[in-house]
Structure formats: C-alpha cells, structure tokens
Amino acid sequence: MDEVRTEAWWGRRAWALLSAVRARTPLVQCITNLVSMDIVANAMLAAGASPAMIHCLREVPDFSPRCDAVYINVGTLSEDWLPSMRAAASSGRPWVFDPVAVAASGFRMEACLSLLALRPAVVRGNASEILALASRSDDSFKGVDSSHDSSDALQAAKALAQSSGAVVAVSGAVDFITDGMQVVSASNGVPMMQKITATGCAVTALIAAFVGADPSDALVAAACALAIFGLAGEIGMESARGPASLRMHLIDALYGLDEQTVTSGVKISLLP
Ligand SMILES: Nc1ncnc2c1ncn2[C@@H]1O[C@H](COP(=O)(O)OP(=O)(O)OP(=O)(O)O)[C@@H](O)[C@H]1O
Numbered sequence: 001m002d003e004v005r006t007e008a009w010w011g012r013r014a015w016a017l018l019s020a021v022r023a024r025t026p027l028v029q030c031i032t033n034l035v036s037m038d039i040v041a042n043a044m045l046a047a048g049a050s051p052a053m054i055h056c057l058r059e060v061p062d063f064s065p066r067c068d069a070v071y072i073n074v075g076t077l078s079e080d081w082l083p084s085m086r087a088a089a090s091s092g093r094p095w096v097f098d099p100v101a102v103a104a105s106g107f108r109m110e111a112c113l114s115l116l117a118l119r120p121a122v123v124r125g126n127a128s129e130i131l132a133l134a135s136r137s138d139d140s141f142k143g144v145d146s147s148h149d150s151s152d153a154l155q156a157a158k159a160l161a162q163s164s165g166a167v168v169a170v171s172g173a174v175d176f177i178t179d180g181m182q183v184v185s186a187s188n189g190v191p192m193m194q195k196i197t198a199t200g201c202a203v204t205a206l207i208a209a210f211v212g213a214d215p216s217d218a219l220v221a222a223a224c225a226l227a228i229f230g231l232a233g234e235i236g237m238e239s240a241r242g243p244a245s246l247r248m249h250l251i252d253a254l255y256g257l258d259e260q261t262v263t264s265g266v267k268i269s270l271l272p
C-alpha cells in the first residue's frame with residue numbers, strides 16, 4: 001500500500017535522514033568552487049558528514065570509489081578541473097551536481113551538459129541556473145545569483161528531470177524538487193541566506209551527504225536536506241545581526257538540531 005505523505009511523514013523522514021547522516025558519517029568527495037570550500041566543509045561537518053575536498057585527477061581512481069557520494073560544483077570552473085569532475089562523476093558512486101552560473105559562457109554550458117550526461121542523482125540550482133540548463137541557452141546571464149523566482153523554473157525543472165533522469169531541485173523562497181512526475185515543495189529558510197555566499201553550494205553538498213547516507217530515494221533526500229538547511233537558517237536568524245553572524249549561527253543550528261525541532265519544523269509537501 002502506498003504511504004500517505006503527510007507533513008508529519010516528511011518530518012519523520014527528515015529526522016530519520018539527518019540521524020542516518022549522524023550515525024553513518026558518509027564520506028563525500030567535494031569538487032567544489034574555491035569560494036564555497038569553507039562553508040561547504042563546515043556545514044557538512046555540522047550535519048554529521050565527512051567532507052573531503054579532493055580534486056586531483058590522479059587521485060580520483062583510488063579515492064572516488066571509496067566515497068559514499070560525490071559532490072560536483074562548477075562555480076570556479078577551470079580547464080584543469082573538468083577532467084577530474086568527469087572522472088569522479090563516472091566513478092560509480094551516486095553524485096550530486098551544482099551547475100553554478102551555467103550560462104556564464106559557452107565553455108561552462110558545454111561542461112555542464114557533458115556532466116549532466118554522466119547521470120547525477122540530483123541537480124540543484126537556483127531558478128536562473130535551472131532555466132538556462134533546461135533550455136541549453138547561455139544568452140540571459142546576469143550573475144551567479146538568481147534573477148528569477150523558483151516558481152518561474154518549475155516547468156523547466158520538470159523537463160530537465162525528464163530529459164536527464166536526475167531529480168532536479170530549484171532553490172529560492174520556496175524550494176521545488178521534482179523527478180519529472182512528482183513535485184515536492186520545501187518552504188523553510190530566510191531571505192538573508194541569499195546574502196551569504198555559497199549557501200546554495202552548501203545545501204547541494206548537504207543533499208550529497210543525505211544521498212550518501214541513504215541512496216534509496218534521491219527525491220526524498222533532496223527535499224529533506226533543503227528543508228533542514230532552511231530550518232537551520234530560520235533558527236540561526238533568531239540570533240543573527242546580519243549575513244556574517246547568520247553564517248555562524250546557521251552552522252551552529254544545523255549541529256544542534258533535535259528530533260522535536262526537525263519533526264515540527266520542516267515544511268515539506270507533495271504538490272497536487
Ligand atoms: N527568499 C528566500 N527565503 C527563504 N530561503 C531562501 C530564499 N532564497 C534562498 N533561500 C534559501 O537559501 C539557500 C540558497 O539558495 P539560493 O537559491 O540562494 O542558492 P544559490 O543562488 O545557488 O546560492 P550560491 O550560488 O550563493 O551558493 C537555499 O537553502 C534556499 O532555500
């Protein structure tokens with residue numbers, strides 16, 4: 001019998017997945033941009049995962065297969081790193097993709113499309129990134145931050161999920177997560193999170209940690225990771241005075257989340 005995915009069901013799933021990360025300490029290879037490395041590693045540690053920022057091509061054949069998941073982010077893409085990204089994505093481990101600023105250049109678009117063909121479990125981007133990747137068009141680029149609302153990219157996300165086979169997540173005031181058929185919304189978070197660089201990169205890494213701890217359902221893992229990260233932002237905001245202190249308090253809140261806070265705090269629902 002199909003289970004009914006009530007808000008309470010999502011709350012229990014979110015807590016179960018965070019608990020699985022804490023219990024299993026998934027090892028996640030992170031080939032991520034230079035801006036994001038610190039917040040990505042610290043957010044993952046606070047959540048209970050084990051991040052490793054290893055991107056040398058010569059190390060990929062030994063290291064990637066030992067990981068529970070791989071996280072690839074093209075934010076500060078260079079020609080040198082692309083072969084490592086491709087090799088790590090081909091290692092047979094579940095992997096999660098953040099196509100930062102995909103429309104910045106033709107080179108970046110081609111790189112992202114070639115990575116997409118290597119079957120990520122999840123792609124997470126902001127609305128402008130998902131719109132550009134779905135349309136394969138790099139002519140509307142305005143920067144690494146989104147110039148669209150997440151709802152603007154919902155149809156593009158569904159189309160991208162269907163064409164790529166990945167779960168696609170669009171972040172924003174409301175996060176949408178889709179496998180091309182079902183759409184789930186996660187409505188946690190605070191607007192100030194956009195004023196901290198690489199919070200998007202950090203939440204994509206958290207999705208990789210959740211997939212690494214339990215690869216059985218990438219849609220559920222992505223929705224729960226996004227909601228939990230947003231919830232940590234809400235709690236962090238209670239003590240923050242601006243972006244710099246929110247960054248610190250968000251990481252502390254992620255570390256301190258307990259069962260009652262998660263089960264009653266995550267706002268996830270399956271859209272009709
Ligand atoms: N207006 C908002 N209200 C609440 N939460 C938000 C809002 N905008 C973004 N967020 C949250 O902030 C996090 C980062 O999402 P965002 O869409 O800003 O990513 P991004 O543009 O890829 O960021 P970056 O490139 O800096 O890593 C997500 O967890 C998202 O849910």
Ligand SMILES: Cc1ncsc1CCO
Nearest residue numbers: 033035075076100144198
């Ligand atoms: C600011 C910036 N530039 C390239 S990557 C990055 C971090 C946010 O994605």
Ligand SMILES: [Mg+2]
Nearest residue numbers: 100126200201
């Ligand atoms: Mg981003």
